[in-house]
Amino acid sequence: MKRAIVAAVLSVIALAGFVRAIAQEQDKEVPVDARILAYDKGPATINVSKYPPDMQAKYKLFAKKCTNCHTLARAINCEFATDDEWERYVKRMMRKAGTLISADEGKQIFEFVTYDSKIRKKALYDKKMAGQPKTPGF
Numbered sequence: 001m002k003r004a005i006v007a008a009v010l011s012v013i014a015l016a017g018f019v020r021a022i023a024q025e026q027d028k029e030v031p032v033d034a035r036i037l038a039y040d041k042g043p044a045t046i047n048v049s050k051y052p053p054d055m056q057a058k059y060k061l062f063a064k065k066c067t068n069c070h071t072l073a074r075a076i077n078c079e080f081a082t083d084d085e086w087e088r089y090v091k092r093m094m095r096k097a098g099t100l101i102s103a104d105e106g107k108q109i110f111e112f113v114t115y116d117s118k119i120r121k122k123a124l125y126d127k128k129m130a131g132q133p134k135t136p137g138f
C-alpha cells in the first residue's frame with residue numbers, strides 16, 4: 001500500500017516536470033539571425049508617391065499585413081529581389097500567419113514587393129537576374 005502511494009507521488013512529480021519542460025520549450029523564442037535583425041533598423045517606409053495608384057493601395061496592404069510579427073523595415077530592407085525569392089518567402093510568411101493573410105492578399109503583397117524590387121532594388125535585382133541561366137537549365 002505504502003509503496004503504491006510512493007509510486008503514485010513519484011509519477012505525479014515526474015509528470016509535472018515533464019509538463020513544465022514542454023511549457024518552457026514552447027515559450028522559448030526562436031532566436032532570429034543577426035543578419036535579419038539588422039534589416040529591422042533600416043528605413044521603415046517606402047516612398048511610393050511615384051508608384052501607380054494600384055501599387056500604392058497594395059503597399060498599404062503590405063504595410064498592414066506584414067507588421068504583425070516584426071517591423072515593416074524587415075520586409076523593406078531584406079535581400080530578396082527576384083520573383084522566385086518573393087514567391088517562396090511570401091508563401092512562407094503566409095503559412096506562419098495562419099488566417100491573417102488570405103490567398104488574395106498574399107497575391108497583392110507579392111505583386112507589390114516584386115514591382116517595388118524592380119525599381120527600388122533595381123541594381124540588386126539586375127545582379128541576381130544576371131546570375132540566372134538565360135535558357136532553362138538541362
Ligand code: HEC
Nearest residue numbers: 032036065066068069070074075078079090093096097109
Ligand atoms: C506570423 C508572423 C509573421 C508575419 C505575419 C510575417 N512575418 Fe516575416 N518573419 C517572421 C519571422 C518569425 C521571421 C524570422 C525568420 C524566419 O522565420 O523566416 C521573419 C522574417 C522575415 C524576413 C527576413 C527573411 C530573411 O531571411 O532575410 C522578411 C523579408 C519577411 N519576414 C517579410 C515578411 C513579409 C513580406 C510579410 C507579409 C507578407 C511578413 N514577413 C509577415 C514572421 C512573420
